[in-house]
Amino acid sequence: MKEFFKYFADIFTGVRSLLIGMSVTGKYFFSPGQIVTQQYPENRKTLKMYDRFKGEVIMPHDENNHHRCTGCAICELNCPNGSIEVISARIDGPDGKKVRIIDQHIYHLGMCTFCSLCVKTCPENALAFGQEFEHAVFDRTVLTKILNQPGSSILKEIA
Amino acid sequence: MKEVIHTPVPLVEEEEYHINMGPQHPSTHGVLRLVVTLQGEIVKSLKPHCGYIHRGIEKMCEKDTYPQIIHLTDRIDYLSAHINNHAVCLLVEKALEIEVPERVKYVRTIMDELARIQSHQLWWASFGMDLGGLTCFFYGLRDREKILDIWEETTGARFLQSYYTPGGLLWDIHPNFQKDVKAFIKYFRKKIRDYDNILSGNVIFRERSRNIGLMSKEDAISWGVTGPSGRGSGWSCDVRKHHPYALYDKVDFKEILYTEGDTLARYLVRMDEMRESMNIIEQLIDNIPEGDFTAKMKAVIKLPAGEYYQRVESARGDLGLYCISDGNKTPYRMKFRTPSFSNLSVLDHISRDLKIADLVAIGGSLDLVIPDIDR
Ligand code: SF4
Ligand code: SF4
Numbered sequence: 215m216k217e218f219f220k221y222f223a224d225i226f227t228g229v230r231s232l233l234i235g236m237s238v239t240g241k242y243f244f245s246p247g248q249i250v251t252q253q254y255p256e257n258r259k260t261l262k263m264y265d266r267f268k269g270e271v272i273m274p275h276d277e278n279n280h281h282r283c284t285g286c287a288i289c290e291l292n293c294p295n296g297s298i299e300v301i302s303a304r305i306d307g308p309d310g311k312k313v314r315i316i317d318q319h320i321y322h323l324g325m326c327t328f329c330s331l332c333v334k335t336c337p338e339n340a341l342a343f344g345q346e347f348e349h350a351v352f353d354r355t356v357l358t359k360i361l362n363q364p365g366s367s368i369l370k371e372i373a
Numbered sequence: 374m375k376e377v378i379h380t381p382v383p384l385v386e387e388e389e390y391h392i393n394m395g396p397q398h399p400s401t402h403g404v405l406r407l408v409v410t411l412q413g414e415i416v417k418s419l420k421p422h423c424g425y426i427h428r429g430i431e432k433m434c435e436k437d438t439y440p441q442i443i444h445l446t447d448r449i450d451y452l453s454a455h456i457n458n459h460a461v462c463l464l465v466e467k468a469l470e471i472e473v474p475e476r477v478k479y480v481r482t483i484m485d486e487l488a489r490i491q492s493h494q495l496w497w498a499s500f501g502m503d504l505g506g507l508t509c510f511f512y513g514l515r516d517r518e519k520i521l522d523i524w525e526e527t528t529g530a531r532f533l534q535s536y537y538t539p540g541g542l543l544w545d546i547h548p549n550f551q552k553d554v555k556a557f558i559k560y561f562r563k564k565i566r567d568y569d570n571i572l573s574g575n576v577i578f579r580e581r582s583r584n585i586g587l588m589s590k591e592d593a594i595s596w597g598v599t600g601p602s603g604r605g606s607g608w609s610c611d612v613r614k615h616h617p618y619a620l621y622d623k624v625d626f627k628e629i630l631y632t633e634g635d636t637l638a639r640y641l642v643r644m645d646e647m648r649e650s651m652n653i654i655e656q657l658i659d660n661i662p663e664g665d666f667t668a669k670m671k672a673v674i675k676l677p678a679g680e681y682y683q684r685v686e687s688a689r690g691d692l693g694l695y696c697i698s699d700g701n702k703t704p705y706r707m708k709f710r711t712p713s714f715s716n717l718s719v720l721d722h723i724s725r726d727l728k729i730a731d732l733v734a735i736g737g738s739l740d741l742v743i744p745d746i747d748r
Contacts, residue, residue, distance in 0.1 A: 228576035235571045239508055250515050266529035266544070294441035329444035329535045330543055343529060 263345045268328045271298075271321055272344040273361035280369040281362055283340035285316035289332035297326040316362055323349060324357035389417055396425050400503045400733040403743030405717075407736075414728050419721045423714075427747040434707035439465050439539055439674045442707070447533040449709060450745035452492040453687040455484045458537040460694045463618055464683035465539035466668075468676040468698070476664040477541045479657050482620040483554065484524075484536065486650040490561070491520040492688035493601075493643045500640070500737040501572050504581060509572055516564050523553045539674055541667025554658050558651050565647060573644060582636040586723045586735035589634055596722065597715035600690025601646060602739050605639035607632035612686035624656050636738040643740070675702050689713050689740055713745035 285302035299320040307313035404425035446457035498513025528536040631638035676698035690712025
């Protein structure tokens with residue numbers, strides 16, 4: 215007899231649990247509340263990443279095309295996977311001595327793991343993270359970038 | 374009438390056959406290959422083949438300095454990236470006898486618990502999906518997104534944060550961090566009730582997961598099954614309780630233990646752990662002290678020659694880091710004792726003589742992360 219009642223009790227609790235679950239899904243079906251899906255390619259114009267978002271490593275330049283990099287290669291030393299190559303040059307300084315300047319700051323975006331060590335350890339804060347995240351390309355050589363812009367020079371206060 | 378002698382002839386006479394589950398199988402959650410020996414539908418034995426995503430992280434550590442190792446540990450168990458980073462930081466701080474500022478400890482503990490919640494959320498989502506409840510997947514990921522947004526704002530990355538450095542944090546927390554975390558806790562306390570209503574109470578789910586994959590406490594100990602999977606068998610193995618690090622000796626939290634040892638028990642442990650993690654965060658979030666976000670560290674970190682071991686409780690279990698240093702700036706040898714590797718080893722034992730459909734449920738309940746197995 216006990217078995218008999220248990221059988222029906224099980225059916226009843228089973229159906230009840232299903233209805234409880236359906237009430238949750240039904241609730242979201244009729245009143246989804248906040249829409250969480252982003253319409254990504256369409257909302258490109260309004261899409262704003264967080265300030266600290268690590269999209270790529272960049273070297274900020276000011277309006278006079280000055281950067282802060284001295285070519286010390288500390289970032290190259292700290293990069294765990296060789297994504298940065300610093301090629302520096304020596305030129306005649308104002309007082310006749312040779313000074314080191316950056317010739318090419320080469321950054322391989324395709325190898326970068328975004329560990330932030332270069333940005334963190336640069337003594338002059340010459341590097342920063344950019345917000346660009348659409349890095350899919352057909353040719354991977356495009357991902358090798360030269361971070362110092364052509365014709366740029368170091369900021370006077372640092373040199 | 375002459376009696377007919379009836380000898381039942383089994384359809385498959387002692388004939389066993391192998392099938393490959395994986396390397397590309399949705400329920401192995403990664404590139405894990407299980408060679409399952411079946412008799413009909415019954416699992417007779419099972420051999421995991423690992424190594425499909427082996428990247429040689431232990432070897433790579435030998436050429437990397439200690440701050441550089443951090444970003445590799447993200448990629449071991451990507452769902453508890455913060456916790457893995459924490460292990461390296463604690464190891465270095467222990468070796469150099471550095472006391473990190475209080476603020477760092479608070480932030481690290483909160484971040485670790487957020488990592489645990491989002492890992493369990495993703496596990497809940499995919500576990501529900503493995504057992505046929507696709508709705509779970511959407512709900513789980515919807516809520517996990519909130520945590521990823523909090524991380525993106527503070528650390529700059531959603532997944533592989535590399536946010537801790539030996540001695541502290543990479544950057545200070547974002548001004549919105551406390552507000553966002555509090556909003557999330559409030560939000561998730563409501564949503565976790567939905568989780569229970571959809572899956573935990575569901576009769577189909579309960580009947581499918583109860584009494585399968587039974588693992589006794591002795592099994593858990595002898596196979597080294599730690600984390601929520603071990604605690605589902607009643608083995609008190611929480612590193613946070615037994616060897617507290619960061620602030621775990623100050624906060625008040627329960628170690629969740631279930632004694633049934635079946636798939637349902639392992640499920641319930643994780644559900645309760647999410648609530649417990651929220652309790653921990655609530656105790657800390659309002660009290661983050663002001664101060665530095667990093668201790669004073671030398672530019673080049675060299676550990677004194679010797680052997681070091683550091684354990685942390687990752688979302689999957691006991692993560693151990695064993696390091697031999699010869700006094701240089703790179704370790705001589707680094708070894709990771711990853712929880713998923715031991716948790717996988719018990720799968721053969723607990724899934725024998727069950728149906729192959731149950732194997733999916735059992736595998737899901739162990740919460741395996743394949744890069745954590747292969748490293
Ligand atoms: S970016 Fe910074 S660390 Fe790298 S070479 Fe320039 S100044 Fe040195
Ligand atoms: S973020 Fe890390 S991996 Fe990328 S360039 Fe900088 S140091 Fe190298």
